[in-house]
Amino acid sequence: MKATMLNGTLYRDEACDLVRLPASDRGFLLGDGLFETLPVLQGMPLWWPEHRTRLTQSAKRLGLPLDHVLLDETVTQLAALSGDANTILRIAVSRGSGGRGLLPPAKAQPTLLATLAPLPDGLAFQDMTLATCSIRRNAHSITASIKSNNYLDNIMAAQQAEQAGASDALMLNTDGRIACSTIGNLFALHGNHLITPPASDGVLPGILRQQILALAPQWGFEASEATLMPDDVKKADGLIMTNSLRFIRRVTAWDDIAFTTKPDDAIAHLQARMRDHVGNLTGVAL
Template sequence: MHIYLNGQFVEKGEARISPFDHGFLYGMGLFETLRIYDGHPFLLDDHLNRLNQGLDALNINHRFSREEMNKILQRLLEINHLTNAYIRINVSAGMGEVGLQVDPYNEPNIIIFPKPLPQAGELIEKEAVLLKLKRNTPEGVERLKSHHFMNNILAKREIGESPNQEGIFLTKDGYVAEGIVSNIFWKRDQTLYTPSLSTGILNGITRQFIIELAGKNVLNVQEGQYSFEHAHKADEMFVTNSIQEIVPIISFEGHQMPGKKGELVQLLHQDYRQYCKSLWSRHCLRRNEQ
């Protein structure tokens, strides 16, 4: 498998970066994961916008455009003979002296990792389990998709390797936050609920897309701070991320739900299939309606 490293396409076993990279020494780095469907990088604009905002917050002097990134991605697909793929875009601060740096980082390390994926289609159900470990607070003003992932790793160790479960964090104040690698939604009556960014969650790209889809389908969406008891009474529940898409929940701490048979999950999944091979940004949904 070939990866992209600072302007070159190299065999993954040959890739090297310096131990003085501040992404390694101090966690100064960001990443994005996205999915490619039949050659199309779904919601690439949204991923790059979030990445560029994060780079600004970390004082890393580099910005990505759709044209630049899509050219790299298409070449990676070609070299690795891929059509459907997992993509991780990783940007670390680059080399620096040992010690905390205030000055901007001007030579970041840019690495893009591809992995083959099968064609998407069938909904895969999971159980949601409440984590004992609480969600940590963001390092800065808002949570970045950064190299600081220990809270997630410890949570994964808590529930183990089961592929059929997703752990759900509560905040230290007891509000529902997010999954280990996902955002969470639940439906009660005619309203779709999801934790607000004030809980310290990551503003997932698929989260934002689902909120747009719900609006397109004239569904009331409420973002707020919700207790476990509120979520536990859900009629339907699902979690989202850019690789697994929409994951229906069949049970949450003993409360059974319809999973992939849920009407809302089926509606959103149908829309997802419609847009995943063509949409560059969630904002395109609004333009399509005009």
């Protein structure tokens, strides 16, 4: 199942790759926009209210007007097209067309582009490795805490990780503190205590991160936000990466540090509880 909606118009199959954007669209020219990505499990867009809230709050920070009716209609229509399949829904909003220069038009007419693609089997809960990259997160940049269309830092960091033979890059901020991976949030596990860096350290407040912080106490864990330095993670019992498509991934190695893995350890327990939670919400077994 593949489909695209551009400003409310639906394109399917081969046509979904042939939509046309104006050459003056600021999302393409300048990265002036936002996006959200979430799984649709047998027709249910998982945690859409949370993604919608983050998109709305980020758009407000940028002064980017949203058509909430069109947004919700787009999500509803594409989710319905998923049927019994599991898919990935990506929603991108740009400020639309504008003239030359950096300043946006006085009255923006945003572009809403949403795509639906198959969710690969086995994507969730995969083990992974991390390599520290040289690209640093600027904790003072507005793009650090929003899902900006400008992902160049993350792209370059991911390339460094690939060259190092790792699944993803671990990104530090400009003060040398742990921030995130290129596609998710990090938690260090000490006993039954999960610690994740605060947003003030250059971290995007992820939807799965939000869920872990809220649900962990019900699952027998403590969870809190605190600054993490590399030495703190080296002493951890384990490390996980979270995002909306991959849920909870166990980090088996970071640079030259290997983390002990057991079938019934705390991370396995955490993953099992998340599987049960998503199953209760959607009726889908991951």
